[in-house]
Amino acid sequence: MTFFSKIIKPLLALALAGAVLSAEQGCSKPASPPEPSAPAAPAAQEAKKPGEPRTIALSVTEKGYEPSPVTLKQGEPVKLVLTRTTDHTCATEIVLEEYGIDTKLPLNQPVEVSFTPTKTGKLVYGCAMGKMISGVFMVE
Numbered sequence: 001m002t003f004f005s006k007i008i009k010p011l012l013a014l015a016l017a018g019a020v021l022s023a024e025q026g027c028s029k030p031a032s033p034p035e036p037s038a039p040a041a042p043a044a045q046e047a048k049k050p051g052e053p054r055t056i057a058l059s060v061t062e063k064g065y066e067p068s069p070v071t072l073k074q075g076e077p078v079k080l081v082l083t084r085t086t087d088h089t090c091a092t093e094i095v096l097e098e099y100g101i102d103t104k105l106p107l108n109q110p111v112e113v114s115f116t117p118t119k120t121g122k123l124v125y126g127c128a129m130g131k132m133i134s135g136v137f138m139v140e
């Protein structure tokens with residue numbers, strides 16, 4: 001059986017060598033960390049940037065100033081965007097003496113009024129006739 005062993009031994013040796021090689025390849029693979037499929041997404045940007053006023057849309061309808069009451073935060077600047085949509089009431093402006101506001105509201109034209117509430121509590125604004133028609137901010 002020398003012929004057989006002469007053939008088999010080299011084959012075995014080759015097979016062993018192959019096994020060792022593949023094992024070495026397996027071990028020598030660089031242990032690189034898995035690549036992230038995409039770079040980390042930047043944190044979602046907030047609609048309101050720091051230092052920018054909070055925007056509050058108010059309508060002036062036949063029911064008055066809407067919505068009301070609106071809760072505000074003390075020290076947080078707000079930008080009111082008022083749109084008067086009716087000509088059937090006397091609420092043709094917004095008056096808020098505490099913050100020096102007395103602004104005409106042309107029909108169907110958004111008007112911006114900005115202020116920063118400095119005191120907590122109820123804040124009543126309204127029309128120019130003693131706030132016959134009025135709305136309320138609750139400052140917290």
Ligand SMILES: [Cu+2]
Nearest residue numbers: 090127129132
């Ligand atoms: Cu009035």
